[in-house]
Amino acid sequence: MDILTRRSHIETTRNPDERLDYLVTLNGTLQMGKGASVCHVVIRYIPDQHILSPESFARYLKALGGIEWSHLEEAAAAILEDMGNEVVARWIQVNASTGSEDPTSVPGHQVVLEDKQPQWENPGLLARLGMI
Numbered sequence: 001m002d003i004l005t006r007r008s009h010i011e012t013t014r015n016p017d018e019r020l021d022y023l024v025t026l027n028g029t030l031q032m033g034k035g036a037s038v039c040h041v042v043i044r045y046i047p048d049q050h051i052l053s054p055e056s057f058a059r060y061l062k063a064l065g066g067i068e069w070s071h072l073e074e075a076a077a078a079i080l081e082d083m084g085n086e087v088v089a090r091w092i093q094v095n096a097s098t099g100s101e102d103p104t105s106v107p108g109h110q111v112v113l114e115d116k117q118p119q120w121e122n123p124g125l126l127a128r129l130g131m132i
Helices: 003-007 054-064 072-086 123-128
Strands: 012-014 024-031 038-046 050-052 091-098 109-116
Touching: 003 054, 003 072, 024 050, 024 054, 038 072, 050 054, 050 072, 054 072, 072 091, 072 109
Parallel strands: none
Antiparallel strands: 012 050, 024 038, 038 091, 091 109
C-alpha cells in the first residue's frame, strides 16, 4: 500500500478550541500482516488545528493490517509519520507493543516514538503525563 492510500484512511475534524492544550488518547489493535502477531497501538497527542476521530483511527489501523511489516519499529514509525502529516499535532506519542499473551510475538516488545512542533512547549502538561 502506498503512502497516500495509507493516509487516505485518516479523517480529521477541526479542533473545537485551538487555544487549549489538552491530551487526546486513542488506542486500537494492528494485525502485523496476514497470520502475523497482533500489536496494541496507543497514540497520545495534543491537538493543534485538527483532531482525529476514533472511528477513523480504527479504520486506519485495520487498513495497515494488510501490510506485511518487517518489524514493530517499522509499523510504529509509519504511524508516527502518517499522524504527524495528517493530524499535525503540537505533540504526539505512538506506543506500539506486542505482549506475551500472543504466542506468535516476542514477549514484551514495545516501541515508543514521539514528535512535537518545534516552537511548542508546555513542560507542565508533559510532566503530568504518565510514564511510558
